[in-house]
Amino acid sequence: MAVSPTARTLLAGVLLATLAEAPAAEPTDEPPTLHASAARLMANGVRESVSGPPTAALSALVQAAALLEPDGRAALLPDSPAALAALTAVHCGELEIAERVLHRALGAGVGGPLMARRHRLLQAWILMVRGETHAATERLATVTLDGRQLESRDLLFAAAIRMGTGRRNSDLGALKRGWGQALEAVVRHPVDLFTLLPLGELAIAGARLGDLARLEPYLREGRALLGRLGEPPLWSVPLHWSGLHAAILTGEPARADEHVAALLASADHSRYAAVVAAAAQSWVEVLRGVVDPARVEAAARGLHDTGLCWDGARLAGQAAIRTADRRAMTTLLECARALQGRPSGGHGGPTSTTTESTTRAAGPTQQGLSDREYEVAELVLAGLTYREIGDRLFISAKTVEHHVARMRNRLNCANRAELLALLRTVVADRASDTAGQPWPQRATR
Structure with a gap:
């Protein structure tokens, strides 16, 4: 039996609405069918993601996904258990588990064509997080091959992937072009646990574009939802990690410190939470x-x-x-x-x-790139030719070539591909976080 996008969204909303008060599943007189068992495991898995350890949540959701692999096309469920398992795995840093679950679900056709799109979107998300932006873009393209409109949640993930790959590629033009569609996608879907991940990615993009204020009502709604659920670390840690980087880009050290404090408070929850907390603390120290x-x-x-x-x-x-x-x-x-x-x-x-x-190779001046070199680097990363860069900066194409050669030598890159990869790292957010200038020291330690 197929499930429409509207019905699936409503069922997901019912599941989320009852999370805070729902008791643990009790034995029923229902026959232990695959579909009933999968639905029960999904409910337990989402409940554990809020109130229990991440291993319990992930285990229940992976089991639910496995139950439907033999005949998943006919299942009427709040969401694909494979999608929820993968999303939970991404939230706790278990990307390999997420990849395997999604691969099996796609192979078995779980959920039919509708859910295949969601599974591919999550595959694209994982590729993006790993920095494999070209592969992520290619995977995203397979989602819309049939030309059909994406449902609202999938539209939000697709928009966040486009903005996330643009940000990681230092492609400011792509961010500007995609921002309007991203805002529309946010408006079209209610804020719930399952959309906090794309919302966080869009917050960083909004900060990079200087337009974060337009997302703030939705971010407040997400924080309020987490507050009502008792700040479950599995769902709140990634949002605080995104919030930290948005605060870095908007130049708000105090807000960044708040996110670091929240991450440190959740560090004992899981290995992923501990890693992210340590990285957040190190990041703000570097900025100072x-x-x-x-x-x-x-x-x-x-x-x-x-x-x-x-x-x-x-x-x-x-x-x-x-x-x-x-x-x-x-x-x-x-x-x-x-x-x-x-x-x-x-x-x-x-x-x-x-x-x-x-x-x-560094010499006494290798403390970073000069202002002119940063300008050249950003335009090189944007795909402009030496002549186009020269016209933009009012210098000759030959001078641009000299700047690029000097940067390659200064950063000790073996070839152009390596130079481009490293430049994406060192100039990604200089314009917004005042690179090379330390933040004010914290008043208290």
Whole structure:
């Protein structure tokens, strides 16, 4: 039996509305069919995600997904259990589990064509989080191949993926072009637990565009929902992580400190929460000019190991351009390269030969890029040719070429592809977070 988008949304809303007060599932006289058992496991899984450990929630939802794999096309359920399992796994940093669940659901056709689109969207989300933006864009394109309009929740995820890939590619033009559609997608769907992830991603994009205020009513609604449910860490940690980066982009140290405090308070909930809390604390220290290379590298690698690969590389890169210690800078740049999938010297850090050669290339001025080099870098990342960049900056194409060659040498990049990857890390949010200038120190420690 097929379920319409409207019916599925209503059923999901009923499930969410009863979460705060619903008692644990009691035995019933219903026959233990696959569909009834899957529905019961889904309810238990979502309930555990609010009040229990993430392992219990993930286990129940993965079991529900597995039950429907033999004959999932006929199931009438509040949502695809595979989608909920994957979403829960993403929220606790278990991206490999999410990928496997989605792969099996797509192979079995769980939920028919309607849910196949949702499963592909979540696959695209995982690729985006890992920094595989090209693959994420390709996967997103498969969702709309049939030309049919996406339902409201899927439309919100699709908009957030477009904005998220644009942000990770430092493509300000793509962010501006997609912002109107993203706002429309937010308006079309009510705020619930299952949409906090795209809402958080859009908050960062809004901050990058200087238009976060238009999302603030929906963010308040999301925070209120979490407050009514007792601030469940599994759902609140990713929103605080997004809130931190939005605060960084809008230049609000006090608000960033609030998000860090909330993340630290949830650090004991799971490995993912602990990793994100440590990274958040390290990030604000870097912004205040306090760069501990060992601590930053540990935090960056922790992010990478939980699936936040792009964020891990960016943390290392941001620290590298803020330290006055050339050796620390080269170590952190090597870490950023390794976390982008370009290791050079092993997991533990660069070899002595690599460090020495990078230091020699750096010279006394390798504390970051000059203002002109940042301008050139941003335009190179936007895809402009040397001639177009020269016309924009009123310099010759040859001068642009010299700037690019100097940046490549300064950052010790072996080729243009490596230079572009590293530039995305070191210039991603300079315009909004006053790169190279430390934030005010906290009044209390």
